[in-house]
Amino acid sequence: MAETIMVVDDQSSVRQLLQEYLTEQGYRVVTAPDGQNALYMARHEQPDLILLDIMMPKMDGYQFLRQFRLERRTPIIIITARDEETDAVLGLDLGADDYVTKPFRMRELMARIRAVLRRADGSAERFELLRVGDVVLDERAHAVAVRGMPVTLTLIEFNMLAILMRSPGRVFTRNELMDLLSSSGFAGLDSTLNVHVRNLRMKIEPDPSNPKHIETIFGVGYRFQKLS
Numbered sequence: 001m002a003e004t005i006m007v008v009d010d011q012s013s014v015r016q017l018l019q020e021y022l023t024e025q026g027y028r029v030v031t032a033p034d035g036q037n038a039l040y041m042a043r044h045e046q047p048d049l050i051l052l053d054i055m056m057p058k059m060d061g062y063q064f065l066r067q068f069r070l071e072r073r074t075p076i077i078i079i080t081a082r083d084e085e086t087d088a089v090l091g092l093d094l095g096a097d098d099y100v101t102k103p104f105r106m107r108e109l110m111a112r113i114r115a116v117l118r119r120a121d122g123s124a125e126r127f128e129l130l131r132v133g134d135v136v137l138d139e140r141a142h143a144v145a146v147r148g149m150p151v152t153l154t155l156i157e158f159n160m161l162a163i164l165m166r167s168p169g170r171v172f173t174r175n176e177l178m179d180l181l182s183s184s185g186f187a188g189l190d191s192t193l194n195v196h197v198r199n200l201r202m203k204i205e206p207d208p209s210n211p212k213h214i215e216t217i218f219g220v221g222y223r224f225q226k227l228s
Contacts (some may be wrong), residue, residue: 040218135213
């Protein structure tokens with residue numbers, strides 16, 4: 001059965017262009033002109049991935065993200081104008097997984113879509129149950145618990161945590177992390193990586209301002225601290 005991609009954009013020309021191209025690539029495509037309609041359609045169509053514009057009537061992309069992330073972890077790629085990258089960073093704060101800027105090349109967009117869907121499916125991967133201190137990550141169930149309580153992560157946050165937890169105590173450089181996360185659809189800047197790390201700390205650290213799990217090694221990168 002074909003995977004479903006939902007395109008959310010208030011410009012009919014953009015919706016039509018993406019629908020035609022993605023359909024040619026073998027995907028099932030549904031579209032929505034604003035966040036309000038997208039929420040309704042997402043609940044009924046259950047897309048595998050969402051391409052989301054920010055500036056829309058009725059309910060914009062930010063409002064959609066806030067509401068939808070309370071319900072599902074479906075991967076979301078923001079589509080934004082090149083001079084609105086700050087909007088994309090805010091979208092990452094609200095739970096988006098990645099962003100592309102207009103005008104974009106279809107081949108680049110397809111590469112990101114395939115990478116995100118492949119990683120989200122995980123059908124060809126070896127699954128592990130990772131446990132370091134009070135953090136437990138179940139790769140097969142795609143679930144995380146901290147101090148016994150479930151935590152909802154975006155796809156990139158989940159994959160970043162898995163990378164760090166597989167090798168507690170090892171320092172990953174920023175470039176290493178960005179390269180390893182590229183298979184999740186991450187193709188951002190240094191500043192984008194900062195956003196993901198900050199968001200992850202907000203969700204798993206008892207005190208995000210004084211992290212005990214994800215340690216910053218200044219001038220190098222990050223590591224997941226071993227148990228003392």
